[in-house]
Amino acid sequence: MMDEQTAAQLRQAFETDDEVCIGFGPDKLIGYDDAMQSEADIPHERQQFMESMAFWFRVSRHRPALERLVARHLGVNAARVKMSHLNMWRQGAFNVAIPMLVFDTKAAADAAHTPSPQGDMPPEVPDNLRRVMLRLPMPPRCAEAVYPGSILEKMRCETATYVWMQKNCPQIRIPHLFGLGFPHGTHYTHSSRLWFARRALLCIRQWFASWMRWPLLSNYVAISVPKDECPVDSGYMILEHFGASFGQELSLMARDTKIVEDGVEYLPEPIQMLAQPAKMRNLFRGVSRIILALARVPQPRIGAFRFNDNGTISLDNRPVTADMFVLENARAPRTMSVDTTYTNVNEYVSDLQTFQEQKFLAAPNAAVEAADATYQMGIMAFLRAVTHHFVGGTRRWRNGPFVLYMSDANASNFMVDENWNVTGMYDLEWMFSAPADMPRVPSWLTWSSVDRISNPATDEYAAYNEARAAFAEVFAEEERLADTAALETALGGTTLSAVMEESWASKTFWFYSSLLSITGMTHVASHQILPMFVRTWEEKRDASASFADLAKLWSTAAADVIVKKVDDHTRHLVHVAALFGRAPPTYTASHDIETGAVNGGEVPYMEEKLSRDNTGNSKEISLQS
Template sequence: MEKTLPLLRGRITLEDAMGEDENVIHRLSYPEKRAIFYLYLDRRRALIAEVISRHLISTKLLRLGELKEWIHGSFNACIPISINPPQPGLSNLVVIRFPLPYKVGEAHFPGNVEEKLRCEAATYVWLQQNCPDVPIPRLFGFGFPGTQSLHQLENQHIPTDIPRDLTYTPTDTYLADLLACHDQRMRHQPNVIHSPRDGEDQLAALTTMRALLPHFVDRRSRRGGPFAMALTDLHQSNIFVDDDWRVTRLIDLGWACVRPVEMALNPPWWLSNQSAGAGPSALGIDELGGGDQRAKQAERPVTERVGEFADVFEREEHRALYHRSDSESGERASLTRTLRDNWERGTFWYAQALDCPSALYAIFMFHIQPRFSDIETAELDEFSRFVVPYWGRVG
């Protein structure tokens, strides 16, 4: 029997690990780190109960879930707390969440955990004040913007060189810095390149992506914004619905951030109807780039779904603006036009490539490059060899 090693979910063989684009060695350390972190929390049950009691009720009425009842997602550990007997104005079950320090790069970039908590709490406050009709969980308290992809890079010890206190005003500078994060991944992730040919292809794609940036950003009218709040981790698992498919809650707001409209106003990736995987590189986006013919066949129904989504989006937008002034309605109605424009110009794919480091090459090959040239496969090999020297000087 072939030897396997444990991951957080399932096991992996050496052969499968060699074919991965992610740093598998880093992922192999997660099971032990999770056990250590769980033990750390379990030994502080009394302290956790005391903290909860300050926001809710006496510790005598609280029961923290046993270790076997704890759950975790990709970035948080959740401890259920039962309240018995039920108290007025309170649910009989609440949850306290702790960011997983080994998943957000805390060891090598101290402050990432605090940043994640602050951003999530600020998102709750902003939504409650500005979008009270958006159903979100009740936030009782918190302990103390990057995006999910930036934290994932830093968690693999890959420097992003984006200071935590930096605020962007030009759109193109922000997008250029995201591309620079991809460059850092190429330099620092051990298994990011599988062969000389693969390296040429990836670096040539990155170089071309940088050259094509002006085609996807309207420098005349949007160079300095506008910017919009984006729920970058909004997928099916984070949307609660009732039996009639009405949305009742949106959860997991920890990766919300303000982004240029080129990235914030796009149809959801899961309209592709692909199965979700672990992390943004496997959320169905790169699966549309598994082959030229398959990509074209897959994109046709996606285009239809995007059109349907945009129609519904437009109806809801007009409904929300019904009682507002004509001037404000005219200004806000451009949200739908921006969404449609991002899809038609290919800005959607450019944004997805920036957000999915391991999928950038596939997205570039099957959704961006064909918009500019009909180069045959053999010519693409030559193209990569000519372009790759311009990625950067060696030495």
């Protein structure tokens, strides 16, 4: 496997490009000018990337131990299990997934395994070879350094989702979970791998718990694993691998065929679903069935399932989303404690708004200038003021029922065949019980970002609305065929499809979308929510003064907050410049908090790129200070 010298050479390769680019993610390079203009926290992402690389190399050095660990959970001879080549590893937002190759015999494993001097498996392996996935959470990407215990929370919730779906949604094809280990050292394996006596005892305990109406025991039983077999202390999961018989991930299938130009191979833009009506309906039918299967059983509160040490699950964890986890990893304050659940939608929405507000205060690059900070503060105050139009009051379903919601149902999580029939679903992270009228139509129907599809002035919005209407039609058809009696009773005789249509018509869809997005809150609110209350909004050239008034309602120290956010951005640019070995720039700008005037004139928000102070005076800003 790669040693530290090789790792150092790889890091140097990123940093010595002709354009002086730095790496800040897998296949992600950025130059100085783009980094200085980026809304992302480039220094943080760079540090995350470097620490993630170090984690990869540390894992690769423990190949024999991890092969023994996987063999233990599969119940096979360790000599039959081989770790795949580094080139076959896959990294997601939070985990690294390592294909583990399982040979029929030790002799077959030895014959196929011709190690390189570094000990790597050759990347060429038979297509029909059995594989399982060893998935490891990456501490640098899971907020573990910021909030210890974050990985444990993440793994408990995902494991509980597997358990719940195995029992309640057998019609949804998900990977088999062979076993897992938590960061604190507890290991669990599926009961099918146990001796007959232990399986029989578990069956008796499950029957007795059911008879007594106690929490039902899962099929995962605690086992002992020698410490030398688990050298990675950040936890692990061993999952079934979806092979070629399942087709491909939707995001890959939709890109059709690879393009080769000048000897370089790359994927084209994905096919628009509206251009493939037959395939689109097949896809929508499969996704609709999954949503309906999850929603079929109403839940008593808003929260996520948690896997407990005794093998049971309970709806006792906070409703954490992938976006929330990403922001907490970037040091956003945690405003929901791990054991917080909600029986009232108002309280949940209020805490979502608090999280967005605290994230804004903490992020070093939240606002690029004083007008930007004023704008965002005004939007947050506005959303607080209009919340009662979307939740609470006399609105239905404010106290439930609540239904399971895939908060991270991105296109790559669905396996489809060549006709786009859904054949499987994996990556069950970030599922929680949510208000019935939260957005359930996938945001990826047109492959555009939420800030683009939320703007009625764009073609992306029109395309998304057309695709959404097609999805709603298929969803209603599938709902009529599904067993949703319990849910409809809980909803007072209303169908989930009707709730979804009402959410879209009332713009509750967009209200929730603004609160759940990492960076899209201001875009969604200004495009979809503001025009409901400010009819002439689209005709205004600049509303800086209006935002300034709203910003004052967001905080009694609004001016101080604006100064702080400009200073935060200044320091952020110093750190970005330092990554490239550059001296920070110096420039002049002025801003009046009351009027939005810049250098004596009015300019629309987002057309102005100069930093300002909060006095209305021209200010020479040295980013070195």
